[in-house]
Amino acid sequence: MSELTLFLIRLAYLAILWIFVLSAISVIRSDMFGARVPEAARAAAPTPRGRRQKAPRRRGQPTHLIVVEGSNVGARAELVDAPLLIGRGPDAAIRLDDDYVSTRHARVAASEDQWFVEDLGSTNGTYVGSGRITQPTTLTLGTQIRIGKTVLELRK
Numbered sequence: 001m002s003e004l005t006l007f008l009i010r011l012a013y014l015a016i017l018w019i020f021v022l023s024a025i026s027v028i029r030s031d032m033f034g035a036r037v038p039e040a041a042r043a044a045a046p047t048p049r050g051r052r053q054k055a056p057r058r059r060g061q062p063t064h065l066i067v068v069e070g071s072n073v074g075a076r077a078e079l080v081d082a083p084l085l086i087g088r089g090p091d092a093a094i095r096l097d098d099d100y101v102s103t104r105h106a107r108v109a110a111s112e113d114q115w116f117v118e119d120l121g122s123t124n125g126t127y128v129g130s131g132r133i134t135q136p137t138t139l140t141l142g143t144q145i146r147i148g149k150t151v152l153e154l155r156k
């Protein structure tokens with residue numbers, strides 16, 4: 001091989017190596033600080049008005065979300081404080097010490113009489129029952145939510 005060919009191969013290898021390093025840094029950054037929200041979506045989002053809307057409480061409805069399996073067994077959050085953020089971040093209602101959980105992993109919220117869980121673009125996904133969810137999914141009493149190695153459940 002000529003010196004020029006060998007130089008071009010080395011240059012291409014170096015470029016591929018740098019692309020890999022930069023993409024790894026990008027993934028780590030998005031996991032630690034969350035995904036970027038476009039300016040248009042920020043402007044369209046409603047602004048909070050001082051008080052949070054309380055979730056409806058009815059007889060037979062769940063009252064709290066509790067960790068039933070994993071390293072944080074027994075951790076719980078009251079559903080009256082909905083929407084509840086689940087993740088490793090300091091602003092999470094239920095903080096999970098799990099390597100497979102993102103900083104802002106999932107959210108549990110109410111809409112009228114129903115409870116929903118929504119994955120917030122996490123790397124490892126959120127599972128309801130045995131299926132991975134890609135959109136807000138309805139929850140009922142006893143429904144198990146798996147996030148990493150942790151299992152959460154809606155209870156009365």
